[in-house]
Amino acid sequence: MSDYPFLKACRGEATEFTPVWLMRQAGRYLPQYMAVRSKCTFLELCKTPELAAEVTIQPIDYLGADAAILFSDILTPVEPMGLKLDFVPGPVFESPVRSMADVDALRIPDPEEGVPYVMETLRILRRAFEGRVPLIGFGGAPFTLACYMVEGKGSKDFAHIKKMMYAAPDVYTALMDKITEMDRLYLNAQVKAGAQAIQIFDTWGGIVSPTDYEKFVLPYTKKLIDGLDRSVPVIHFVKGAGTMLDLVNRAGSDVVGLDWHVNLGKARDILGPKIGVQGNLDPTVLYAPHAHIEREVKRILDENAGRPGHIFNLGHGILPNVPPENAKFMVECVHRLSGR
Amino acid sequence: MSDYPFLKACRGEATEFTPVWLMRQAGRYLPQYMAVRSKCTFLELCKTPELAAEVTIQPIDYLGADAAILFSDILTPVEPMGLKLDFVPGPVFESPVRSMADVDALRIPDPEEGVPYVMETLRILRRAFEGRVPLIGFGGAPFTLACYMVEGKGSKDFAHIKKMMYAAPDVYTALMDKITEMDRLYLNAQVKAGAQAIQIFDTWGGIVSPTDYEKFVLPYTKKLIDGLDRSVPVIHFVKGAGTMLDLVNRAGSDVVGLDWHVNLGKARDILGPKIGVQGNLDPTVLYAPHAHIEREVKRILDENAGRPGHIFNLGHGILPNVPPENAKFMVECVHRLSGR
Numbered sequence: 015m016s017d018y019p020f021l022k023a024c025r026g027e028a029t030e031f032t033p034v035w036l037m038r039q040a041g042r043y044l045p046q047y048m049a050v051r052s053k054c055t056f057l058e059l060c061k062t063p064e065l066a067a068e069v070t071i072q073p074i075d076y077l078g079a080d081a082a083i084l085f086s087d088i089l090t091p092v093e094p095m096g097l098k099l100d101f102v103p104g105p106v107f108e109s110p111v112r113s114m115a116d117v118d119a120l121r122i123p124d125p126e127e128g129v130p131y132v133m134e135t136l137r138i139l140r141r142a143f144e145g146r147v148p149l150i151g152f153g154g155a156p157f158t159l160a161c162y163m164v165e166g167k168g169s170k171d172f173a174h175i176k177k178m179m180y181a182a183p184d185v186y187t188a189l190m191d192k193i194t195e196m197d198r199l200y201l202n203a204q205v206k207a208g209a210q211a212i213q214i215f216d217t218w219g220g221i222v223s224p225t226d227y228e229k230f231v232l233p234y235t236k237k238l239i240d241g242l243d244r245s246v247p248v249i250h251f252v253k254g255a256g257t258m259l260d261l262v263n264r265a266g267s268d269v270v271g272l273d274w275h276v277n278l279g280k281a282r283d284i285l286g287p288k289i290g291v292q293g294n295l296d297p298t299v300l301y302a303p304h305a306h307i308e309r310e311v312k313r314i315l316d317e318n319a320g321r322p323g324h325i326f327n328l329g330h331g332i333l334p335n336v337p338p339e340n341a342k343f344m345v346e347c348v349h350r351l352s353g354r
Numbered sequence: 355m356s357d358y359p360f361l362k363a364c365r366g367e368a369t370e371f372t373p374v375w376l377m378r379q380a381g382r383y384l385p386q387y388m389a390v391r392s393k394c395t396f397l398e399l400c401k402t403p404e405l406a407a408e409v410t411i412q413p414i415d416y417l418g419a420d421a422a423i424l425f426s427d428i429l430t431p432v433e434p435m436g437l438k439l440d441f442v443p444g445p446v447f448e449s450p451v452r453s454m455a456d457v458d459a460l461r462i463p464d465p466e467e468g469v470p471y472v473m474e475t476l477r478i479l480r481r482a483f484e485g486r487v488p489l490i491g492f493g494g495a496p497f498t499l500a501c502y503m504v505e506g507k508g509s510k511d512f513a514h515i516k517k518m519m520y521a522a523p524d525v526y527t528a529l530m531d532k533i534t535e536m537d538r539l540y541l542n543a544q545v546k547a548g549a550q551a552i553q554i555f556d557t558w559g560g561i562v563s564p565t566d567y568e569k570f571v572l573p574y575t576k577k578l579i580d581g582l583d584r585s586v587p588v589i590h591f592v593k594g595a596g597t598m599l600d601l602v603n604r605a606g607s608d609v610v611g612l613d614w615h616v617n618l619g620k621a622r623d624i625l626g627p628k629i630g631v632q633g634n635l636d637p638t639v640l641y642a643p644h645a646h647i648e649r650e651v652k653r654i655l656d657e658n659a660g661r662p663g664h665i666f667n668l669g670h671g672i673l674p675n676v677p678p679e680n681a682k683f684m685v686e687c688v689h690r691l692s693g694r
Contacts, residue, residue: 172638181641222636223615223669225617257597275597298516298517298520301516329563
């Protein structure tokens, strides 16, 4: 198992070729996924282990990706904390967290009781993938989960969470402490259920200034990572954090995920030789003609310049209208151009 | 006139205190503005010189800002190119530009004929402000205007413009050439009508990778700036460009605008001592208690460390629900803490 190229790259070891997977590779661009999804809601899909496993396996069969990632949503474990979740189609919490009383009411459930379907999905997948590809578990970073819980939905300005940070730091701290502990239990339970790597998604970590990131975001991510079962590698992806990779690095992951706003080579120079990187193709490049896709894959491989510890990926999730054959072609390019 | 602290700072000269203004200072957060706005549509306000001038003056009276900026919209000059514009409330072009035929159909009107109301507003304002504050004119960067013209409205993924860049570079180039020439005429006409500085807003310049910025965005902004009447200073603001300030700098402006994702001091180190900076308070900080606002103003002034050529501003436009007294307090803090 530890010879999987993906896991070797996570550990910074040399690999025969550059392993590749795509964030949101089990998603709407794939007709096979849509066929399953047409028969149930998004939440039902997350909560039905056989179906969640099926859509996790599809892109491995179709794309030939070098790692599989659990199909779920970062907000799945928040619902059993006591917040009713819906997708319309974006996530909505009908009663957002705004006060200390709201925070006090949040529970920290045992993951096997709160989200048994996630753990069962992981167990099914681990058996299905044994000897074929490694299985990545994942969770949202505490700050990103807090953004959704406080805003109640996606936001442009994130006014509510920032007001809480600035004007009610005691409420903010209590909330973040509680989320961080939930997250720690959740991710460690995923490892126990079979996850062979953990990716932490901090989708909104880049909305704050570097000063605020250091004060309000980093301490909780660092505490989370410090509390994880480190028998598996941890990948930490903060979207929009290209100007503060030094701070992101201090959270202590094995691999740092990069969006497409940074030059991968320069990012590696900042992070240092011991830290792996994952990324960083602009997802819209998959709309382009094959020649352009190949050129961009080559550019990123060239920026890495053969350094061990590179996992190829998109800089964010694959977009819903991408032609599937373009995603498959990208995977082929990565393999071919990196020596497979 | 050239003794205005704002203009001295634009030229990199020492000032007795740090000049400050707020992007979108004539805006919805201000009850005086809403009183005017309640009697007409947004486009009517842009197209009625007396009203546009009135709302431009309001924040100077109320906030005590050190510069005024023309009230208009970056898309105002695009309409007379032949694209019907509406605000619902975001901007919408009912017939987006997608083909070479669409590009060929675009006109490049004389600004005095295409947007006479903008030029008249500038003339009114210049007379009204003489001896009091300098007047900033502005326009969208070619790429940002192209984003709206091709997408037809705001976008999350900017799939249409990126598809055009990657798959139809001839159409993209023809469009960008035409926009750049329109922009050049438009901004030079603003200077002739009384603008004492020009700000170029590249709201979407940060959505592309540094590689794509260098290839698809920078050449047009540079060509625009090279073609401007440089008897007035040029401020170049690219949102989300903190990872590529070296490239932004190559466009050749006098001042680079900074969003809140960068440390202002580090940005100055990258840009070099000859380039001024404008920014960079997170707009949401204006939701915070006064003590926090003051702390953040001080932090940014400290990051600048007394270097000449700093214009204080927000890192993006002021948000609609900010208490006006918080904006006024911020201006007072900048003045008091910088020695006025």
